[in-house]
Amino acid sequence: MKKLLVMLLALLLACGTILAGAAAEEQSPYTYTVKSAHTAELRCVDENIETAIIPAQIDGYWITSLAEDAFWNCVNLKKVVIPFTVKELGVCAIAGCYRLKDLTIPHGVTTIKGQAFMLNVDMRSISIPSTVRKIGDGVFNYCDQLKYVHISRGNNYYEVKGKLLIEKKTKRIVSSFGTINGEYTIPHGIKEIASVAFQGQNGMTVLTIPSTVKKIENMAFVNCDNLTCKVTFGSYAHKYCKDNNIPYTIVKK
Numbered sequence: 001m002k003k004l005l006v007m008l009l010a011l012l013l014a015c016g017t018i019l020a021g022a023a024a025e026e027q028s029p030y031t032y033t034v035k036s037a038h039t040a041e042l043r044c045v046d047e048n049i050e051t052a053i054i055p056a057q058i059d060g061y062w063i064t065s066l067a068e069d070a071f072w073n074c075v076n077l078k079k080v081v082i083p084f085t086v087k088e089l090g091v092c093a094i095a096g097c098y099r100l101k102d103l104t105i106p107h108g109v110t111t112i113k114g115q116a117f118m119l120n121v122d123m124r125s126i127s128i129p130s131t132v133r134k135i136g137d138g139v140f141n142y143c144d145q146l147k148y149v150h151i152s153r154g155n156n157y158y159e160v161k162g163k164l165l166i167e168k169k170t171k172r173i174v175s176s177f178g179t180i181n182g183e184y185t186i187p188h189g190i191k192e193i194a195s196v197a198f199q200g201q202n203g204m205t206v207l208t209i210p211s212t213v214k215k216i217e218n219m220a221f222v223n224c225d226n227l228t229c230k231v232t233f234g235s236y237a238h239k240y241c242k243d244n245n246i247p248y249t250i251v252k253k
Contacts, residue, residue: 043070170191
């Protein structure tokens with residue numbers, strides 16, 4: 001009888017271990033969508049997550065992208081480690097993460113889609129590798145505390161000037177970052193200003209736009225409620241401000 005009880009106890013303990021393991025698997029903070037025979041796109045399902053060590057592989061699938069809104073509104077998130085397998089970050093992939101302070105994008109990522117990091121209001125620094133070839137518009141919108149955007153020296157596609165992320169080839173402002181207060185001057189030679197590039201820069205009161213700018217996309221200055229632009233008479237920026245009812249003053253050439 002005693003031997004039977006010992007065997008039953010051992011069996012119950014074994015079942016408990018199996019069930020505990022199954023429960024742990026069920027509680028994974030991540031889900032994924034299969035993209036091909038060997039790859040998948042990841043999304044976080046735990047809004048309370050504080051540390052995200054993203055696995056390179058789940059169930060035999062390599063994680064090659066973070067989905068749109070993958071970590072959206074994970075307000076307690078303080079740390080994200082992205083594996084070397086990831087090539088693309090979706091729209092708002094790591095956005096609305098109020099407590100995230102620093103972020104390193106790993107070598108191998110090639111695409112960062114629009115507003116990928118918006119509303120990370122406490123983020124102080126981000127590092128972008130040489131492999132990144134495409135960054136979407138307004139990627140740093142409402143990143144009010146962002147001071148350091150480190151672009152790898154080997155990156156031939158993007159550079160930082162002041163508080164602006166610029167696409168080198170097109171001379172296009174992709175996004176502003178941090179908080180711009182008072183007057184700000186766009187560098188001479190800039191040719192384009194992307195959609196939502198200055199979104200939410202309410203502290204910016206005067207923006208000087210050089211005559212080299214030949215294109216300003218819709219909503220470039222959305223929610224810039226206190227803005228007056230300084231433009232050259234007859235320039236593209238002059239016409240744009242006039243046509244879109246943006247307050248402006250004329251500066252001499």
